[in-house]
Amino acid sequence: MSGAAKTTTAQWRDYSLSNEAPAPALTHEDWYACPIPRKQLRQLSRRSDGPALRDYTLWLGLLAASGLLAYLSWDTWWMVPAFLVYGLLYGSCADSRWHECAHGTAFRSRRLNEAFYHLASFMALKNAHLWRWSHARHHSHTIVVGRDPEIAFPRPPDLFGMVRNLLHLKTGPIEMSKLLRHSVGRLNEVETDYVPESERAKVVWTARAYLAILAAVIVWSLAAQSWMPVMFVGLPTFYGSWLHHILSATQHAGLAEDVPDHRLSCRTVHLNPVLRFIYSNMNYHLEHHMFPMVPFYALPALHAAIREDCPPPYPSLWAAYREMIPAMIRQTRDPDHFVRRALPAGAQGHRAGATAAI
Amino acid sequence: MSDRLDWVEVCAVDEIDEEDVIRFDRGTKTYAVYRTLEGAFYATDGLCTHEQIHLADGIVIDSLIECPKHQGRFDIRSGEAKSAPACVNLRIHPVRIEAGRVHIGLSD
Ligand code: FES
Secondary structure (H helix, E strand, O other): OEEEOOOOOOOOOOOOOOOOOOOOOOOHHHOOOOOOOHHHHHHHHOOOHHHHHHHHHHHHHHHHHHHHHHHHOOOOOOHHHHHHHHHHHHHHHHHHHHHHHHOOOOOOOHHHHHHHHHHHHHHOOOOHHHHHHHHHHHHHOOOOOOOOOOOOOOOOOOHHHHHHHHHOOOHHHHHHHHHHHHHOOOOOHHHHHHOOHHHHHHHHHHHHHHHHHHHHHHHHHHHHOOOHHHHHOOHHHHHHOHHHHHHHOOOOOOOOOOOOOHHHHOOEEOOOHHHHHHOOOOOEHHHHHHOOOOOHHHHHHHHHHHHHHOOOOEOOHHHHHHHHHHHHHHHOOOOOEEEOOOOOOOOOOOOOOHHHHO | OHHHOEEEEEEEHHHOOOOEEEEEEEOOEEEEEEEOOOOOEEEEEOEOOOOOOEHHHOEEEOOEEEOOOOOOEEEOOOOOEEEOOOOOOOOEEOEEEEOOEEEEEEOO
């Protein structure tokens, strides 16, 4: 499954959006889409508030229950498992839910989508009005170097950063420094590239709102001379996002760049129902990228509909990591190395002209 | 106003499903023609104002069209951009039904 070109003269690439020689732009028509009847796709894309209301009620119910246990067990050893569960539901579950709501696909009602989008974005400490635009760009130019602002594992991959992120100590400080910078009205060159001028004030005011809430919680903690308030709001993003980082690393790490075929740049990994609940079915990542208008609850059915035209899904998280980690280690010294996903016999190839990008 | 319109036949009424959209190309231009659940017909320019994606690949939800690429939404009755990343309104075109056929009025 994996391979590499011989590269003694290979160069590391510039992944920033200010790169003056990004990979060639790909149009929407360049991107491969598995054949699926329009009626079936429409059916799968159909919105309903029911599944997400059940999912989000369960999520917030469990969060409240674990929070109550954590509160009641404060100052005892029982608070350790209680906060572990609370943090996981806060940090890891919020991260997959801001994402689904950013697509507007969780609920049929846009108001519900927006309400949960802002709640989950705050919990994940991701500026809602910045990430909406960066994520749109990620979908336009998925893993295209110099065009996609959300390539989490550029080559050489930051393996130490992966470990730090078990306590959110790579992503967290980056997002916090962005919030501070945005709160004083400064968007950098890359951000102004993808956030339209009319939307930039929202980025600034969102950053101020998040920081005001965090500051209020810190002041409360100081006044009460107790860690309790910050253990419930703010810190859970740090001590509870570890599972999200473990799951989301499988999305694209070690796979092909600059290829207009999500089958080659995204992974679909089979997970158990508990992990799928935590991760909002984003383990069907190939399917999500190819047809982003399909809501999270319909992704398993979409997977079944197109699987004959896709590389085999990874049977487990372990299987994905067993491939990913050696490839990433090799990428620390070989910029041309990547995992080549094999398309099944009979699967359709790329659109004309698209193969040149591989 | 309507004298200046060029009325163009698109398709038979039943060629567009309820709560669905089809693409209609004419010359170098492309349009999206919609039918709502209530049986009303509307037409707009065919490409999303965000990144020029064919709206006919999207889905109709009540009186909104959702773009297939980033799920920006437009009101198909007014062309108004209703949610980001769609921020620029869409041009609309009048529709009339004659003898079971859908026609759209084009002014260009
Ligand atoms: S292309 Fe339509 S919302 Fe982005």
